[in-house]
Each structure stands twice: as C-alpha cells, then as structure tokens.
Amino acid sequence: MSMGSTATPPGERTSARRMLLLSVRPEFAEPLISGEKRFELRRVRPAIGPGDVVWLYSTQPRCALIGGVAVAAVHRQRVSTLWRRVRGKCGVSQADFKGYFAGLDEGYAIEVCAPTPLHEPLTLEELRRRVPGFSPPQSYWYLNDARERDARLVRLLRPAARTLARA
16 A cells, blocks of 8 residues: 555455454543544554454453444554544544654554444453453454354354444
C-alpha cells in the first residue's frame, strides 16, 4: 500500500470474517464500546479489514471482555495526516497522540462501527472458568475455530456476533 492510500484495499482480505481479541485499557475500551470513540490507534497494523470483528477485552482494573465492534476500515497514513483524520474521535489529546506515535513516520487507525456491548461482560474469572486455558492477550490474538480455546470463546460470543454480522 502506498503512503498516499488511506484505507484497506478491497483485495487485501479474504471474504471470510476474521475475529481479533484485543486487549485495551478501560479508558479506551469503554468509549469504543459506547460508540463515543470511533478509531483505535495502532503502531503496528493487525491483519484485519472491513467487516472483520474486534472483541474488546478491557484490561486492569476491569479485567473483562465487554463486547465487540465491526471494522469499517483500517487507515494507514503519515502521523501528521492521521491526526487530522482521527482528532476528536480517537480518545486521546494531540500531545498523547504524538507521544504514542513518536519515532514513526506513519501510523494506523482502525475505524470501527456497530459497537455491541455484551449484555453481561465476561470477567476474567468467568472466562477462565468457561474457557479452560484462557489468558488475555498481551496485545491481541486472532481467534481460530480450530483451536479449542478459541472455539469455546466464539460459542460464548455467538449472540453478540450475530448483531455484528449484520454490520
């Protein structure tokens, strides 16, 4: 993708929806799931694209899987240009934005839509009880139905996933 391109090219992903479990600090996770925050900033681009689903694990002190969002687009831009796109919709000040992307020429913003909170967030204790071997990702992991742990988690999320599938 060239520096001038901002959104995920249509041919860059397969037709199958990917699901990503993303660990996010509560001050960023809660606004994502409420719809107040529309962009999740990343220094490194996860392999996701439009129509994929991001499940949000809110880290300490909340320690719970709180819901999911659909990916509308993934933007890759020069950091200065990216700020103009996401300001007011990314949950951070310009100073924090610059600090986060310090040392990089370009950055990524995952544009999200269809925030879908779980009716009852799944606490870490509950996740470990219902999904043996569950441990929250340090940053993120891709859910893969071929792994028993992931298949169990996907079954738990099925009702909310139906809502996101319509996004």
